[in-house]
Amino acid sequence: MNSMINHLVRKDWQINRTMMSIYLGAMLVALAMLLADDNSFVFGIGVILILTVLMILGIHLTTSNVISEHTQKTLAFIMSLPVSGRQYALAKILANLSMFLLPWLLALVGSWLIILSRDSLPNGLAAITTLALIEILLSYCLIMMMGLVTGSQHGAIGAMALANLGFQGFLWGILQIPAIAQHRDSNSLAWNSTELSILAIQLVIIVGLLGITLVVQQRKTNFI
């Protein structure tokens, strides 16, 4: 990786380390709550907390690490360094994605371990849990893209609204699909073709969003 991109990614991690510690701590607490009986109140709160932590982190990262570069006028400082617009965008994507992916992976691996280690939870739940978490990742990529491309709070808020509606709609929608509903209640780990197709579409959209962000950034003629 280009050393300047490396510097910028490290810089974002250093600037946001306190915030990241809080979110990682909250995620660990949420995962610890999943150790409770899966019919208990604490378990339910743990699931809600995992989703909440990821959603709030996505919004927080975009406002504090993308939009604030514009509103706090630190973008001029960064862009005066030996960096191109494309490198800046790439560094922002890498920094934000890595910061989001760390608690996201904790949630993914943690939920898998809980599902697979408990007889009371069907193994088929792992697929829908994964799809739901990837949908949250997709929502975050959309919010980050709008934040980076527009540099405005309005653009990011619009994307947040869209992402929230999209996530609710996604959950409601996939539960209406018989193949997914049946697999959720079964003990089979193997993904069916419907789930794999949805996963593929999600990954294509994520790659597309990141690609569009880079292309738009590269074509920008005004950076500040």
Added chain:
Amino acid sequence: MNTHAVELHKVGKRYKYFSLNDISLSLPTGSITGFIGVNGAGKSTTIRILLGLVHQDHGSVQVLGQAMPEQQVLAKREIGYVSEDMRLYPKASLAWHMQFIQSIYPNWDQAYAEQLLKRFDLRAEQKIKGLSHGQRVKASLLLALARRPKLLILDEPTTGLDPVARQEVLTALIEVLADEDRTILFSSHNTLDVEQISDQVVFIDQGSIIEARSKEDLLDAWRRLRVRVAPDQTVAQLPYVLQHQGHGQLQTIITNRYSPELQQTYQQAGLEIQAVELLTLEEIFVASIQARREGKNL
């Protein structure tokens, strides 16, 4: 070594309510250029084009031998930039910023940075959000100077500073001038600051460069003449009169082509010259802008 650190040729940029009109400008290597214009004249747009932060619609831009914006990464390795509009990370300390810049610029001079810390009365461990505006400007200047750039671009750095902080900043800049290879572009609408440190002066107005030459030549060419005029005489018809004031026998003329020969021409035309006065840079700037807006050729 390039003889010019910066060369702009017919550079244009169009916005909805403002355009930069085919500006051409050359900054000799080692020069200190004062870039003067009213707010909205095009100073910041020009500077942003120099840094590759804004891409010109047409025209060529060379900075330290690199074509902009294409080669901006190479050029910016040798550029220090401070702007009144630029902010450091509020939650991070100055020491963190120093380490960050040091990790990027191999020319970083730690001893000089510490010297500047003392001179500017800054504490490295202090967070940026706890600094006053003047301290923030000085911190930005420290970060730009200690990387030992070949080109220092300062966009209104003294705006909003109290007199003491302003003088500290200007003194630091004057010391930097000892390095003959370093080129400085200093934009301001405060002509007093520019007059103190610049050897070249550029005036910009409404997106066009209206004057670009050495400060000495400029100050030398402009004069205010206090003259006694015959009742039937009109001074406006005389050559190189950019402004004249008064309607009676005693009038003042401002010219931007003063020479003993011109003075002789006025005397031969019947004017009695009572005094010839130098103009300050501010007076020259204001007269230039007014003359241009009245459609006169400078």
